[in-house]
Amino acid sequence: xxxxxxxxxxxxxxxxxxxxxxxxxxxxxxxxxxxxxxxxxxxxxxxxxxxxxxxxxxxxxxxxxxxxxxxxxxxxxxxxxxxxxxxxxxxxxxxxxxxxxxxxxxxxxxxxxxxxxxxxxxxxxxxxxxxxxxxxxxxxxxxxxxxxxxxxxxxxxxxxxxxxxxxxxxxxxxxxxxxxxxxxxxxxxxxxxxxxxxxxxxxxxxxxxxxxxxxxxxxxxxxxxxxxxxxxxxxxxxxxxxxxxxxxxxxxxxxxxxxxxxxxxxxxxxxxxxxxxxxxxxxxxxxxxxxxxxxxxxxxxxxxxxxxxxxxxxxxxxxxxxxxxxxxxxxxxxxxxxxxxxxxxxxxxxxxxxxxxxxxxxxxxxxxxxxxxxxxxxxxxxxxxxxxxxxxxxxxxxxxxxxxxxxxxxxxxxx
Numbered sequence: 001x002x003x004x005x006x007x008x009x010x011x012x013x014x015x016x017x018x019x020x021x022x023x024x025x026x027x028x029x030x031x032x033x034x035x036x037x038x039x040x041x042x043x044x045x046x047x048x049x050x051x052x053x054x055x056x057x058x059x060x061x062x063x064x065x066x067x068x069x070x071x072x073x074x075x076x077x078x079x080x081x082x083x084x085x086x087x088x089x090x091x092x093x094x095x096x097x098x099x100x101x102x103x104x105x106x107x108x109x110x111x112x113x114x115x116x117x118x119x120x121x122x123x124x125x126x127x128x129x130x131x132x133x134x135x136x137x138x139x140x141x142x143x144x145x146x147x148x149x150x151x152x153x154x155x156x157x158x159x160x161x162x163x164x165x166x167x168x169x170x171x172x173x174x175x176x177x178x179x180x181x182x183x184x185x186x187x188x189x190x191x192x193x194x195x196x197x198x199x200x201x202x203x204x205x206x207x208x209x210x211x212x213x214x215x216x217x218x219x220x221x222x223x224x225x226x227x228x229x230x231x232x233x234x235x236x237x238x239x240x241x242x243x244x245x246x247x248x249x250x251x252x253x254x255x256x257x258x259x260x261x262x263x264x265x266x267x268x269x270x271x272x273x274x275x276x277x278x279x280x281x282x283x284x285x286x287x288x289x290x291x292x293x294x295x296x297x298x299x300x301x302x303x304x305x306x307x308x309x310x311x312x313x314x315x316x317x318x319x320x321x322x323x324x325x326x327x328x329x330x331x332x333x334x335x336x337x338x339x340x341x342x343x344x345x346x347x348x349x350x351x352x353x354x355x356x357x358x359x360x361x362x363x364x365x366x367x368x369x370x371x372x373x374x375x376x377x378x379x380x381x382x383x384x385x386x387x388x389x390x391x392x393x394x395x396x397x398x399x400x401x402x403x404x405x406x407x408x409x410x411x412x413x414x415x
Contacts, residue, residue: 023051024082030089035122039063039087041158044204051076051083060087062205065250068092068119070385094118096387098411100132110134118388125153126388146170155206160199164214167192176230183227191218195240207246214240216265220310236309237273239266248287253348253383255297256289267309277307279314281334285415293344299415303334304364315360320408321415323356325375325399331360333367338415342381350381354395354414375399379408 026047028036043059045052056074064072070090077084100112112132120127128150136142148168156163170189175182195214199206216238222231244261263281267273285299305314315334318326322336336358342350355376361367377397384390395408 020078020082021050022082023047023049023085024079026085026087028087028089031091031122033091033094033119033122034068034089034124037158038066038122038124039089041155042066042205045085051085056085058205061249062207063087063089064252065205065207065248066124067250067388068094068124071252092118092386092388094120094388096390100130102134108134108136116388123153124155125151127151142172142174144170144172155199160202162197162199162210162212164195164197165193173225178230181228181230183230184225185231186223186225187231188221188223189218190221191216193217193240197242197244207248210242210244210246212240212242212244216240218310234274234310235272236267236275236277237271238309239268239271240264241266251289252385253350254289254293254295254342255287258284258286260284267307275307275309277305277309277314279303279305293342293348293350295342295350296339297342297415298339299337301334301336301358305332308332313360313362317358317360320395320410323358323373323375323399324354324377324395324397324408325356325404325406326373326402329360329373331362333361333364335359335367335369335372340414345380348383348385350383352379352381352393352395353377354379354397356397373399373401381413 023045024047026040028039031039042062042065044062045055045059060072060074063069068091070092073088075086075088077086094117096116096118098114098116100110100114102110110132112130115129117127119125130146130148132146134144146168149166151165153163155161168189168191172187172189173184174187175184193214193216195212197210197212200209200211201207217235218238219233219235221233240263242261242263244259246259247257248255248259249257261283265279267275267277269276281301281303283299283301286297288296290296303315313330314332316328316330317323317334317336318328323329336356338354338356340352340354342352345351355374357372357374359372375397377395379393379395382392384392390411391413393410393414396405397408398405
């Protein structure tokens with residue numbers, strides 16, 4: 001009898017201890033715009049569960065990975081029934097207008113504006129609208145005006161489905177020559193695309209495997225301004241698919257983890273496309289954080305394609321985001337590697353050393369890894385943490401095969 005009483009007492013004490021370690025409530029502070037449910041759906045702990053520090057820290061990091069906050073912190077407080085978990089955040093600014101201005105020594109120029117709206121409605125919807133005008137003197141006197149919009153809605157209404165859509169309209173005045181016959185045209189290009197993707201893991205953070213698909217419609221209408229009739233209207237209808245594994249961790253002004261993915265784009269005449277074509281691209285990115293803002297980042301990209309959409313080759317590398325130190329290179333097969341090392345120099349300002357290695361080829365059977373172009377250089381990075389995805393960068397690169405030095409600037413990370 002006494003043994004039974006002692007066992008009952010021990011069970012009651014154990015139950016009381018367990019109750020004191022359980023989360024009785026979760027509260028959020030600082031999220032003036034972001035809705036509570038957007039934070040809750042990223043967490044790996046819930047009310048009624050044990051207040052495990054590791055699980056809470058994983059939840060904090062998952063909320064930080066949304067990219068909506070400058071910082072995320074947590075605190076446990078003893079209350080009568082157990083533990084009160086408080087998550088505190090500092091929201092970024094969610095409206096960002098940016099000017100766009102660029103020019104080359106040959107007289108080419110572009111100017112315009114970009115408007116980014118992030119966290120629309122407090123549910124992480126994002127919209128980017130871009131207006132741009134450019135004149136490229138070496139591209140058949142092409143004067144181009146374009147308006148584009150990109151929209152995304154992650155985890156629609158708390159589900160594990162994501163919606164992406166894009167729209168673009170572009171008018172270009174240009175000269176064309178065919179068999180010594182000349183003409184001047186205006187081309188109106190229109191594109192509208194929509195995609196749906198889904199996270200395969202239906203518990204906790206928006207990370208891990210994701211699959212998606214979508215459809216893109218592109219049309220080109222040609223209006224003859226002068227000269228002979230040389231061009232006809234055309235269109236492309238593309239089926240898109242993707243598989244992605246996302247293990248990227250956002251730490252404010254640096255990142256860790258990685259992303260791996262495969263993307264395919266297929267044009268089918270059965271859907272109304274004028275041409276059949278297909279493109280397949282795989283990529284692998286890694287971000288190594290060594291503390292105090294030191295980062296070693298690298299990526300590999302491989303691509304191959306068959307056919308041509310609008311008569312153009314599938315891959316274009318060269319310039320600020322791919323192969324620095326070179327002008328545009330086009331092909332139906334691509335190999336590209338980028339590596340960069342970032343070191344803090346003052347507060348959030350970091351210096352970077354980088355190297356780009358890659359090339360494009362007419363066809364996948366023409367791929368030759370002994371014929372790779374190399375560019376290298378240095379630059380500066382300033383991740384402006386009070387805005388969403390704003391990283392100011394300046395790079396100077398030397399293309400070893402081209403023998404030229406090029407300078408670049410931008411408002412987003414290279415990869």
